[in-house]
Amino acid sequence: MFMEQLSNGIALGSIYALTAIGFTMVYGIIRLINFAHGDLYMIGAFLTYTGLTLFNMPIVPSFLFGMVGAAAFGIAIAKFAYSPVFKAPRINLFLSAIGIAIFLENFAMLIWGPETQSFPSVINNKVYSFIGIRISSLQLIILGSTIVLVGILTYVVQYTKLGRAMRCVSQDMDVSKLMGINTDRIVYLTFALGSGLGAAAGTLVGMYYKAVYPMMGFVPGLKAFIAAVIGGIGSIPGAMLGGLIMGISESLGAAYISSGYRDAIAFIILIIILLLKPEGLLGKGIKEKI
Amino acid sequence: MLKVKDLHVYYGGIHALKGLNFQIEKGEIITLIGSNGAGKTSTLRAISNLIKSKGSIKYKDQEINDLNAEKIVGMRLIQVPEGRRIFTALSVEENLLMGAYLRKDNEKIEEDLQYVYKLFPRLKERTKQYGGTLSGGEQQMLAIGRALMSAPELLMLDEPSMGLAPIVIEEIFQAIKEINQENGLTVLLVEQNANIALQTAHRGYVIETGEILFTGNAKDLLHDDRVRKAYLGEE
Numbered sequence: 001m002f003m004e005q006l007s008n009g010i011a012l013g014s015i016y017a018l019t020a021i022g023f024t025m026v027y028g029i030i031r032l033i034n035f036a037h038g039d040l041y042m043i044g045a046f047l048t049y050t051g052l053t054l055f056n057m058p059i060v061p062s063f064l065f066g067m068v069g070a071a072a073f074g075i076a077i078a079k080f081a082y083s084p085v086f087k088a089p090r091i092n093l094f095l096s097a098i099g100i101a102i103f104l105e106n107f108a109m110l111i112w113g114p115e116t117q118s119f120p121s122v123i124n125n126k127v128y129s130f131i132g133i134r135i136s137s138l139q140l141i142i143l144g145s146t147i148v149l150v151g152i153l154t155y156v157v158q159y160t161k162l163g164r165a166m167r168c169v170s171q172d173m174d175v176s177k178l179m180g181i182n183t184d185r186i187v188y189l190t191f192a193l194g195s196g197l198g199a200a201a202g203t204l205v206g207m208y209y210k211a212v213y214p215m216m217g218f219v220p221g222l223k224a225f226i227a228a229v230i231g232g233i234g235s236i237p238g239a240m241l242g243g244l245i246m247g248i249s250e251s252l253g254a255a256y257i258s259s260g261y262r263d264a265i266a267f268i269i270l271i272i273i274l275l276l277k278p279e280g281l282l283g284k285g286i287k288e289k290i
Numbered sequence: 291m292l293k294v295k296d297l298h299v300y301y302g303g304i305h306a307l308k309g310l311n312f313q314i315e316k317g318e319i320i321t322l323i324g325s326n327g328a329g330k331t332s333t334l335r336a337i338s339n340l341i342k343s344k345g346s347i348k349y350k351d352q353e354i355n356d357l358n359a360e361k362i363v364g365m366r367l368i369q370v371p372e373g374r375r376i377f378t379a380l381s382v383e384e385n386l387l388m389g390a391y392l393r394k395d396n397e398k399i400e401e402d403l404q405y406v407y408k409l410f411p412r413l414k415e416r417t418k419q420y421g422g423t424l425s426g427g428e429q430q431m432l433a434i435g436r437a438l439m440s441a442p443e444l445l446m447l448d449e450p451s452m453g454l455a456p457i458v459i460e461e462i463f464q465a466i467k468e469i470n471q472e473n474g475l476t477v478l479l480v481e482q483n484a485n486i487a488l489q490t491a492h493r494g495y496v497i498e499t500g501e502i503l504f505t506g507n508a509k510d511l512l513h514d515d516r517v518r519k520a521y522l523g524e525e
Contacts, residue, residue, distance in 0.1 A: 164387070171379060171380075181360060183360075
């Protein structure tokens, strides 16, 4: 039972982690709590669903279609909804994000309908068990995709010129301009990457629960926010860690305490961590040296 | 090399620069001196186009007031911002390489890196260290080194002496002089510390509440009564 819940929790946690990474990247670069992030996750899931059902593509191209499509949505949102208010007080940007969230939910209802659509089963879900651990092939796919995507992202951010530019822009936009970095382009690119990762998470959830619906991103969006804050907002490894902690504790909590408390557990962890370490587990308090 | 004509900057209703005029010839070190809030930083930010301004800024005979900040960097007009502003979460070497972001001449980049290490040996001892762990003086060296990695033709420095110990200030201004003399690099130096700025520069402009009050040779300004009273604390 424990092992089963643990593998469940790791699968759930990797999905939270993927969502939270996109969230934290956008926050890191323009200090925006992107409340539309969960809805991009939903759009990504629906686009993959469309690729599978309408275009009859196999899962991998559909998956990529969902990610790229959501990335395009992310860029368009950044360009038309966020960049006009970049220089305004933060609250305007925040309101714009809420507006976009409402827009995307209704857009999805208009295109795909308000009811829950069943996500086609794309793989033969076998359950493997070894040394007492039972893990399904779907869980393995979720874990595998997360590891691959996070690996690519980490490589890009840490070891490429582009990643270095992203880290600079997230630290100091003005000085990044003085280095000759085209900061607008980096901002759009970050939105694209974040939305693409969110879409991957949405698709994996669709596959896992075999359902997609227009409001599916709402709660995961909040949870991603919590996971990002737990790990230290703006920190990519922090978002990973926060996501995993939340996924595992939710699964275990649901199994051993009560499944009714599933969502409350996330908030309880958030409160405890904010009390003990307000900057998050891997967040850095920034001090200036003279 | 740089000609600024009738430069105006507004922050909301505040008229921060009221028609600034000055110019720099190739190979010169000139300084803008003035007290806090005189408009020195605004001037540099306007030239680098980090803020909007009205008026003409001509660099190498080209009007650059409408160009994006990164285009201006590409033209080798480089600024070391006030307060150093190094990337604290990047290593010293990564910081320096950021300066070379737009450059493609890899061999020359390596050469320039070695030049910076020679100029500031203390940075070489700390290549893998995070920028945020350096002392104030080392951070200023890093900020200047980073700007040199952009292969500047005109280098603008905003208060390099800020918050530093006199002995470190001495070291940094010595380096500025050295770069100017050895490589003929043109320098625009903005300073509150009028004494060291005028000792380093060839010419100076005195700026107050967004206007140039007067200008002259640095040596003459150093002995000018108005400058001595206002900026060197003498009666």
